[in-house]
Amino acid sequence: MSALARLTATETRLFFREPTIVFFTLAFPPILLVILGLVPAFREPDENGIRMIGLYVPIIIVMSVALFALTSLSQLLATYRDKGVLRRMRTTPVKPRVLLGAQLVMSTVMSVATMLVVLAIGRLAFDVSLPRQLPAYLVAYVLVAVSMFAIGLLVASLAPTGRSASAIGTLLFFPLAFFAGLWVPRATMNDLLRTISDFTPLGAGVQSLQDATAGHGPQLLHLAVMLGWAIVAGGLAARYFRWG
């Protein structure tokens, strides 16, 4: 087994030993969808034929990616640096960036799994249609994931300790989730809020996932916004990341 595979397996095992993080990243998104789906008004179509529960499926999916990036990934890496785990790895033949790779692989696999579960619950329990434009949906999803993981890495680069990474992550999570439409879906936002939302990674992500679900291609603006966040945050993270 390669070092990457072994580290990914070990990191995954460690992940499942943190019940709070497991709950918030893996269990909370599907639970939230079920709770929302139990509200009768959310299942009824409005005058335009739009059902709230359908709007919430992509919102919850991007939220789960953000939870992975901002709680699990950034906090773990900052803690590893703070405690000297990364420094110790530097003394072995396996470079610490393999550990970073392992974290990214694990976070990606877990968030994809959460996405599949949320899509399946939406389809089976609440009759929310599956994405009609699968390639566009996947492109949008990958861009959400890449931009959020880049932001998570940036937090890990700037935060001096695991504790502060988790504080910064939580602080970032709420505005990002707000503009994703977690409290007020984009469709019901006023123009100003929706414009701001267009320029946030999760706002652009939700709209692209929704467009792909409805069978349209994603808007260029939204793809560019996500790509831009990925490049800027990723570049800054690469610039400021320290191993020790």
Place this chain on the structure above:
Amino acid sequence: MAIIEVDDLVKRYGDHTALSGVSFAVEEGEIFGILGPNGAGKTTTVECVEGLRTPDGGAVRVCGIDPQRDTGELRHLLGAQLQESELPDRLTVREAMELYSSFYRDRADWRELVDRLNLTGTLGTQFRRLSGGQQQRLSIALALIGNPRVAVLDELTTGLDPQARRDTWDLIEGIRDRGVTIVLVTHFMEEAERLCDRLAVIDSGRLVALDSPAGLVARVDDRQRVRFRPSAPLDHAVLTALPEVTSVERAGSQLVVTGTGDLLLAVTTVLARHQVVAAGLRVEQTSLDDAFVALTGRPLDT
């Protein structure tokens, strides 16, 4: 043949010069100590040897390898135990050993290592639940897991209780007996004296002495003092006549004879000839502590 060569090593952090021209060579199979007060540059020195820091001047070779240029190869030859380096909280001892052993091409039998380091009972224990001594031993085990030729151990016994410290010393000697060259960074005099074949004393970024512990002491001062209570009055002239004796003083009921060379033998021979019994006889030698003060101008313990 020297397994580690450090030649005129210079390292600056901004305006602060951490190392200004440190040179030494470590021979294969020895326990080489790097001794000095906190902030003297000990850790910076070994971090340059470990390839974790880039020197601003000078050269380092480990088994003929430049740690900066051929870092990949160095990682297989040198095992390092770092100061204040933990493992993930919930990683168990077994998982740590399996994971880290998978990193190396030449793997030590980790079960045997765990056994020798007295960690067998803790295989299923998570890192956060290990005692300080167990964490430290695990750290040593991880430094040795790739069958390195050189092991660098930094402040190994800091924070351990005296018994755990002595156990660790036995362990280090055991590792050396298996042919591993050991570089030991310490600020414990007793540890340096007990373990090291040779010592580099570093102070304010400079090498101030390089010798065996006994050599360091002798270099500073080879005077000894013999104290005893004579069973009968004794003319001081009998003792001062000896070439080994430099002075004789009376301290209460005791005589204090100061001198050099084989002082004890000379004094006891004279006493026997005069049929004087020396009660409560003690020999005091200059200690490594004294030597350190003489070399650096201040005591080590701060």
